[in-house]
Amino acid sequence: MSTKKPLNVAVVGCGFMGRTHSNAFGKVGNFFNLEHRPVMKAVCARSDASVKAFAEQWGYESVETDWRRLVARKDIDLIDIATPNDTHAEIAIAAAQAGKMVMCEKPLGRNAGESVRMVAAVETAKVPNMVWYNYRRVPAVTLAKQILDEGKLGKIFHYRAKFLQDWTISKDLPQGGTGLWRLDVNVAGSGVTGDLLAHCIDTALWLNGGIDKVTAMTETFVKERMHNLTGKVEKVGIDDASAFLARFANGSLATFEATRYARGHKALYTLEINGEHASIFWDLHDLHRLQYFDHKDEGRVRGWRSLHITDGDHPYMKHWWVPGLQIGYEHTFIHQVADFLQAIEKGVPAAPTFRDALATDYVTDAVLQSARSGQWQTVQRAS
Numbered sequence: 208m209s210t211k212k213p214l215n216v217a218v219v220g221c222g223f224m225g226r227t228h229s230n231a232f233g234k235v236g237n238f239f240n241l242e243h244r245p246v247m248k249a250v251c252a253r254s255d256a257s258v259k260a261f262a263e264q265w266g267y268e269s270v271e272t273d274w275r276r277l278v279a280r281k282d283i284d285l286i287d288i289a290t291p292n293d294t295h296a297e298i299a300i301a302a303a304q305a306g307k308m309v310m311c312e313k314p315l316g317r318n319a320g321e322s323v324r325m326v327a328a329v330e331t332a333k334v335p336n337m338v339w340y341n342y343r344r345v346p347a348v349t350l351a352k353q354i355l356d357e358g359k360l361g362k363i364f365h366y367r368a369k370f371l372q373d374w375t376i377s378k379d380l381p382q383g384g385t386g387l388w389r390l391d392v393n394v395a396g397s398g399v400t401g402d403l404l405a406h407c408i409d410t411a412l413w414l415n416g417g418i419d420k421v422t423a424m425t426e427t428f429v430k431e432r433m434h435n436l437t438g439k440v441e442k443v444g445i446d447d448a449s450a451f452l453a454r455f456a457n458g459s460l461a462t463f464e465a466t467r468y469a470r471g472h473k474a475l476y477t478l479e480i481n482g483e484h485a486s487i488f489w490d491l492h493d494l495h496r497l498q499y500f501d502h503k504d505e506g507r508v509r510g511w512r513s514l515h516i517t518d519g520d521h522p523y524m525k526h527w528w529v530p531g532l533q534i535g536y537e538h539t540f541i542h543q544v545a546d547f548l549q550a551i552e553k554g555v556p557a558a559p560t561f562r563d564a565l566a567t568d569y570v571t572d573a574v575l576q577s578a579r580s581g582q583w584q585t586v587q588r589a590s
């Protein structure tokens with residue numbers, strides 16, 4: 208018999224993120240000692256057959272095919288949104304108004320205007336809220352945050368981030384519908400700016416503070432694609448590639464780049480920070496390592512160190528196996544649920560909150576605006 212407090216969870220969406228979130232809610236109690244025990248109460252998707260199969264596979268107690276029914280249910284404490292971007296605002300606002308805790312996938316809204324309404328809804332309802340910017344919870348990235356906060360890098364000069372993919376190069380790839388909604392601007396909001404750069408920006412704001420201004424360029428390499436829902440060839444409204452320069456409030460200069468046209472790269476997220484005393488570099492393809500260069504080391508042995516982030520004193524790692532054994536991508540989502548539940552227990556906000564995620568949307572909006580105008584754009588602040 209469990210003495211833990213049950214927390215009834217409902218996940219909306221049975222795709223890629225529906226799976227990572229379900230895995231996280233299911234496993235978190237095995238590895239983290241928490242007051243609450245997530246109960247996988249319900250899952251929702253539009254197709255009855257697929258949602259039933261998903262519930263069976265992942266152990267949900269019930270299914271819904273309309274998220275509105277989920278929001279109306281008295282036996283749900285937390286609504287978790289793992290659906291395409293055009294649904295986030297409507298579901299999150301309704302869930303908050305019904306007094307539910309809300310977790311939402313990134314980007315928060317399709318643009319900052321939508322996100323502002325979502326922030327207002329959760330703050331008015333005073334419900335716990337969080338956005339799944341999961342890369343903050345890669346232990347090596349969390350360690351980078353600790354190292355930066357301790358001042359080990361000194362004054363920061365440069366921030367450099369890239370997120371490279373290659374899956375939309377073919378001009379025969381259609382846009383829209385299941386699986387390809389990311390190419391439909393009405394659903395996604397934007398292309399790689401809101402999809403990939405949003406991750407890079409969230410991590411950057413967390414590690415290096417606010418961005419004052421940006422200047423950007425974007426390109427849509429394939430201008431027209433067949434739309435899966437209309438069967439017609441239609442204009443492509445998303446950005447296929449996006450690059451921008453930024454000035455941070457701390458005086459550092461930054462470059463950011465994301466594309467789905469970097470042949471050979473599947474999901475290469477890298478970040479590098481150069482400070483007065485030291486530098487750090489991280490690479491998603493080698494996610495359990497943090498590269499660290501410290502100029503204070505004795506000159507003869509000075510060089511880039513490759514830290515293997517698997518020891519008990521590394522962030523999150525005491526909850527896993529023994530030193531030297533690695534964890535992976537799915538664990539970042541488990542860490543995020545653990546941190547959310549611990550924040551509820553302490554009665555504190557769980558970062559990144561909706562308001563924290565709005566800060567990223569202000570940057571992506573400024574990037575897209577700058578790409579249109581060709582001018583530097585000042586970034587609005589979220590708080």
Ligand SMILES: NC(=O)c1ccc[n+]([C@@H]2O[C@H](COP(=O)([O-])OP(=O)(O)OC[C@H]3O[C@@H](n4cnc5c(N)ncnc54)[C@H](O)[C@@H]3O)[C@@H](O)[C@H]2O)c1
Pocket residue numbers: 219220221222223224225251252253254274289290291292294312313314339340341385386402
């Ligand atoms: N944190 C990350 O690293 C990360 C990675 C991938 C995707 N995402 C985000 O997660 C969200 C979902 O992306 P995905 O890759 O899982 O997409 P997906 O296409 O794999 O899955 C989307 C799911 O939502 C369901 N759905 C769509 N509309 C619905 C509705 N009205 N009601 C109920 N269910 C509905 C679909 O049937 C499908 O099951 C997006 O916002 C995306 O940006 C985040």
